[in-house]
Amino acid sequence: MKFKLILFFLCFVMLSMCMSFDQNPKESSDDSLGSFSVSLAVKDIQKSFDFYTKLGFKPLEGAGGIDQKWIMMTDGNSKIGLFQDMFPQNSLTFNPVDGRRIYNDLIKKEIAITYKDGVDKKEGPCSFAFVDPDGNPILIDQH
Numbered sequence: 001m002k003f004k005l006i007l008f009f010l011c012f013v014m015l016s017m018c019m020s021f022d023q024n025p026k027e028s029s030d031d032s033l034g035s036f037s038v039s040l041a042v043k044d045i046q047k048s049f050d051f052y053t054k055l056g057f058k059p060l061e062g063a064g065g066i067d068q069k070w071i072m073m074t075d076g077n078s079k080i081g082l083f084q085d086m087f088p089q090n091s092l093t094f095n096p097v098d099g100r101r102i103y104n105d106l107i108k109k110e111i112a113i114t115y116k117d118g119v120d121k122k123e124g125p126c127s128f129a130f131v132d133p134d135g136n137p138i139l140i141d142q143h
């Protein structure tokens with residue numbers, strides 16, 4: 001009986017912890033890499049759009065379009081970007097609140113930057129890229 005009571009208590013605690021997690025993540029903080037998506041280098045944006053639509057992805061309003069040859073799509077918390085003729089390969093993408101702070105931190109840590117735009121300005125959009133040890137490109141894109 002004592003064992004069942006302890007087991008019930010542990011299950012209750014675990015269930016309470018699971019229910020307390022925020023199901024709607026808030027805006028990322030200044031020290032975060034921000035929201036995450038995968039940027040896919042596609043050959044035919046219409047075919048890719050149709051394919052990912054069949055998987056349940058929907059266009060993110062105001063984030064590109066087929067005619068612009070790039071579009072962001074979501075499915076719940078998952079985000080992908082389809083980019084035709086813009087990137088040489090697929091890339092991990094983060095959208096931080098403060099991309100310039102991240103840029104400066106990476107420079108101090110001697111991480112080689114392969115692309116940069118707008119990081120020298122005081123405000124507004126900026127982006128930069130680097131690669132991980134396996135050659136996977138990582139894009140930091142502050143809107």
